[in-house]
Amino acid sequence: MAADTARNRGLRRKPYEALWRHLASLASLSDQEMSMVRQTCAVASEVAAGAELYSEGDVLRKPAALLSGWACRLRVLADGRRQIFDFLLPGDLFGYGAAGNRIAFTSALTLTAVRVASVDCLLEMAGEPDRFPGLSRAFVAARARQDVFLLNHVVRLGQQTAYERLAHLLVELSHRLGEIGHETGTFVPMPLTQEMMGDALGLSAVHVNRTLKQLRRERLIELRATSMRVIKPAALAAIADFRWPLPALSSP
Amino acid sequence: MAADTARNRGLRRKPYEALWRHLASLASLSDQEMSMVRQTCAVASEVAAGAELYSEGDVLRKPAALLSGWACRLRVLADGRRQIFDFLLPGDLFGYGAAGNRIAFTSALTLTAVRVASVDCLLEMAGEPDRFPGLSRAFVAARARQDVFLLNHVVRLGQQTAYERLAHLLVELSHRLGEIGHETGTFVPMPLTQEMMGDALGLSAVHVNRTLKQLRRERLIELRATSMRVIKPAALAAIADFRWPLPALSSP
DNA sequence: CGACATATTGATGGTAGTCAAACCTGGTGG
DNA sequence: CCACCAGGTTTGACTACCATCAATATGTCG
Numbered sequence: 001m002a003a004d005t006a007r008n009r010g011l012r013r014k015p016y017e018a019l020w021r022h023l024a025s026l027a028s029l030s031d032q033e034m035s036m037v038r039q040t041c042a043v044a045s046e047v048a049a050g051a052e053l054y055s056e057g058d059v060l061r062k063p064a065a066l067l068s069g070w071a072c073r074l075r076v077l078a079d080g081r082r083q084i085f086d087f088l089l090p091g092d093l094f095g096y097g098a099a100g101n102r103i104a105f106t107s108a109l110t111l112t113a114v115r116v117a118s119v120d121c122l123l124e125m126a127g128e129p130d131r132f133p134g135l136s137r138a139f140v141a142a143r144a145r146q147d148v149f150l151l152n153h154v155v156r157l158g159q160q161t162a163y164e165r166l167a168h169l170l171v172e173l174s175h176r177l178g179e180i181g182h183e184t185g186t187f188v189p190m191p192l193t194q195e196m197m198g199d200a201l202g203l204s205a206v207h208v209n210r211t212l213k214q215l216r217r218e219r220l221i222e223l224r225a226t227s228m229r230v231i232k233p234a235a236l237a238a239i240a241d242f243r244w245p246l247p248a249l250s251s252p
Numbered sequence: 253m254a255a256d257t258a259r260n261r262g263l264r265r266k267p268y269e270a271l272w273r274h275l276a277s278l279a280s281l282s283d284q285e286m287s288m289v290r291q292t293c294a295v296a297s298e299v300a301a302g303a304e305l306y307s308e309g310d311v312l313r314k315p316a317a318l319l320s321g322w323a324c325r326l327r328v329l330a331d332g333r334r335q336i337f338d339f340l341l342p343g344d345l346f347g348y349g350a351a352g353n354r355i356a357f358t359s360a361l362t363l364t365a366v367r368v369a370s371v372d373c374l375l376e377m378a379g380e381p382d383r384f385p386g387l388s389r390a391f392v393a394a395r396a397r398q399d400v401f402l403l404n405h406v407v408r409l410g411q412q413t414a415y416e417r418l419a420h421l422l423v424e425l426s427h428r429l430g431e432i433g434h435e436t437g438t439f440v441p442m443p444l445t446q447e448m449m450g451d452a453l454g455l456s457a458v459h460v461n462r463t464l465k466q467l468r469r470e471r472l473i474e475l476r477a478t479s480m481r482v483i484k485p486a487a488l489a490a491i492a493d494f495r496w497p498l499p500a501l502s503s504p
Numbered sequence: 505c506g507a508c509a510t511a512t513t514g515a516t517g518g519t520a521g522t523c524a525a526a527c528c529t530g531g532t533g534g
Numbered sequence: 535c536c537a538c539c540a541g542g543t544t545t546g547a548c549t550a551c552c553a554t555c556a557a558t559a560t561g562t563c564g
Contacts, residue, residue, distance in 0.1 A: 075407055078493050083410045085403060098350050098399060100392040105400050140352040147350060148357050150402060151337060155327055157409035158335045158454035162552070193510065202410035204553055209512060225510095225561080241330050414520070445542065459520055461544060477529080477542095505564105512559065521550075528543070534536090 015115070016041035018180045019065045022091030025179045026145070027137035036122060036135075041067055044117040053108040053116070054095055060104055063096035063123045069114030070191050073106040074199070084200035086149050087111075087173070087192075091180045093142050096123055112191045152243075157202050160240070162211045165201045168240030170221060174230045175244055190228035267367070268293035270432045271317045274343030277431045278397070279389035288374060288387075293319055296369040305360040305368070306347055312356055315348035315375045321366030322443050325358040326451070336452035338401050339363075339425070339444075343432045345394050348375055364443045404495075409454050412492070414463045417453045420492030422473060426482045427496055442480035 016038045023029060023037060044067050047053070053071060054060065071088040085106055088094055094108060096119075125132040126139035152172070156165045174184050182188040194212065195205040203211075215221050220236050222229040230236060237244075266272075268290045275281060275289060296319050299305070305323060306312065323340040337358055340346055346360060348371075377384040378391035404424070408417045426436050434440040446464065447457040455463075467473050472488050474481040482488060489496075 075403070077407070077411060081411045083407045085406055098395060101396045101399075103396075105396075105403055136352075143350060144353040144355075144357075147353075150406070151327070151357055154337055154402070154406055154409060155329070155335045157406060158452075159329060159333045195510080200410075205510090206512085206554080207552055210552090213512080447542080456521055457543090458522080458545090462520090465544080507564085508562085510559100510561075512557100514555105514557085516554085516556105518553080519551090522548085524546085524548105526543100526545080529541090530539105531541105532537100532539080534538095 013068075013181070015044060015067055018067060018089075018091035019117070020091075021180045023135070023138040023142075026141040027134045029134040029138070030132075033125070033132055033134045036125065040119055040122055041065070041117050044115045047110050047114050047116055049110055049112050049114075051110045053110060054104050055107045056104055058104045060095050060097050060102050063119050064094060064116050065119050066090055066092050066094065067115040067117055069110065069112040070189075071108055071110045071112075071114055072196070072200070073108050075106055082199045083202070084196065086146065086153060087200070089173075089176050089180065093119060093139070098143060111196060153200075162201070162203050162207055163214065164240050165203070166197070166208065166211050166215065167220070167236045168242055169197065169201060170215075170228070170230065171233065171236045171240055171242045171244075174228075174233065174236075184230060184233055187222075187224065187227045187229045189226065190223070191226050265320075265433070267296060267319055267369075270319060270341075270343035271369070272343075273432045275387070275390040275394075278393035279386045281386040281390065282384075285377070285384055285386045288377065292317070292371055292374055293369050296367045299362050299366050299368055301362055301364050301366075303362045305362060306356050307359045308356055310356045312347050312349050312354050315371050316346060316368050317371045318342055318344050318346065319367040319369055321362065321364040322441075323360055323362045323364075323366055324448070324452070325360050327358055334451045335454070336448065338398065338405060339452070341425075341428055341432065345371060345391070350395060363448060405452075414453070414455050414459055415466065416492050417455070418449070418460065418463050418467065419472070419488045420494055421449065421453060422467075422480070422482065423485065423488045423492055423494045423496075426480075426485065426488075436482055436485055439474075439476065439479045439481045441478065442475070443478050 019041055020034065020037050024034075029037070047069075049069075053064075054062075056075065066088050068090050070090075071094070072084045073086050073088070073094075074082055074084040076082050088108070095104075097103065122135060123139065126135045129136040149172070152168070156168050160168065173190070174188065177188045178184050193205075194208040197203070198205045198208045201208070212221075212223065215236075216223060220230070220232050220239075222231060236242070271293055272286065272289050276286075281289070299321075301321075305316075306314075308327065318340050320342050322342075323346070324336045325338050325340070325346075326334055326336040328334050340360070347356075349355065374387060375391065378387045381388040401424070404420070408420050412420060425442070426440065429440045430436050445457075446460040449455070450457045450460045453460070464473075464475065467488075468475060472482070472484050472491075474483060488494070
């Protein structure tokens with residue numbers, strides 16, 4: 001099984017670890033809330049790589065979390081060009097609309113085999129800020145975080161060179177992986193193909209390849225088949241004009 | 253109808269007309285709600301061109317509507333490069349965060365002199381879906397609309413050529429102006445300089461100029477100093493792979 | 505092993521950036 | 535009234551970044 005090899009290589013992780021770490025990084029959760037998060041992750045389903053999680057125009061009925069594996073939100077143009085809006089990493093929430101909206105404005109596609117858990121019940125809890133302030137704030141922050149990533153993405157695409165774009169994407173992913181327990185400076189998962197990076201960054205796969213080569217030559221990163229190591233995070237961040245953390249979020 | 257003469261002259265619109273038309277295009281409003289919208293617009297303040305409406309990181313305390321004039325949301329990079337995320341047109345709401353978030357992730361800048369009205373009270377009404385379903389749905393839809401514009405913007409920047417990007421932007425603006433009473437096919441306001449278009453589309457002002465020239469040569473558009481006429485909307489939309497209207501929004 | 509996807513490298517061309525100069529146009533003030 | 539100026543537009547010449555096409559590795563899985 002692909003899932004086994006992937007897990008054996010890295011640390012053996014509990015099914016709930018990514019979601020738990022992710023939410024905890026967004027707001028402090030009560031014992032009860034943490035317990036609910038763990039319970040939620042107990043029931044998960046496997047989805048193969050390359051499958052559609054939902055499609056543009058769908059009614060969003062099934063809020064969910066990614067427990068393992070990667071996915072992306074994207075749009076496919078009439079002539080087959082693809083634009084990836086953002087990547088979904090383990091621990092990320094998806095499939096719930098902003099502020100009452102229930103229609104998907106993008107499609108979502110798995111990039112690797114993934115494990116998915118429904119978070120219906122967490123989302124309902126988050127709707128009661130008085131009883132569950134932690135979860136409530138975490139869900140608001142999760143959405144805000146996604147909005148910020150999208151704005152950063154616009155800046156990458158509009159203003160940065162291929163070199164800067166790639167640096168920016170890699171630091172961003174590195175930081176996000178850090179939040180779910182992968183220490184920066186070590187080898188972390190990187191299952192994206194160069195074509196996927198190209199579809200996200202508005203570059204051809206060939207040019208992604210050449211640019212990665214340059215980053216490697218300069219000893220800023222090190223690449224393996226499905227993992228990566230950021231050697232000089234600060235240098236990469238400087239190249240990319242990368243900003244982290246998110247602007248502080250107000251409490252409701 | 254008073255609106256007709258106003259439209260023909262291109263000026264002398266009622267202060268509330270743009271906001272009223274905009275909200276009405278998003279949801280049907282009750283008489284009471286419409287009356288409140290008009291009252292809200294009775295108190296407005298003038299802001300000069302080039303002023304900051306709010307700044308990245310600010311706490312959003314003053315939800316407002318643009319009654320006249322244009323503005324934009326943007327970010328300025330460390331080295332002075334600017335990326336415009338979207339344009340605010342008369343009738344547009346701004347300065348209220350998504351889903352409980354109260355921090356501005358972008359700055360907002362006026363591009364012309366504008367008139368602004370606080371919509372605090374409308375926003376509060378929108379928070380009571382049972383009493384004010386129309387306003388409530390309109391505010392949700394307004395936010396969803398902005399999200400869709402941002403996603404479209406990513407596609408423009410990532411996948412389209414300068415020619416396509418400009419066509420896409422112009423059709424989008426043309427449609428939005430249509431919603432607030434400027435008939436497509438006639439001369440409509442276009443106060444953007446070529447530099448502003450470039451900052452939005454990730455192009456140099458010089459290249460915007462050349463590309464506009466091409467669109468004019470092909471008799472797709474006609475440009476005056478501060479106004480524009482889209483001669484062949486369908487052709488422009490085809491070039492840009494433009495999609496309208498928004499995906500239908502579900503009722504709450 | 506053979507089929508297939510992905511990565512790598514080279515050669516070539518087109519799209520769009522940069523630099524620079526000229527040209528409007530509307531506003532200001534002598 | 536005209537000179538002047540600032541900001542915006544237009545055009546040309548040159549450059550560079552990145553796409554495309556093509557061919558070869560490398561790797562993975564049935």
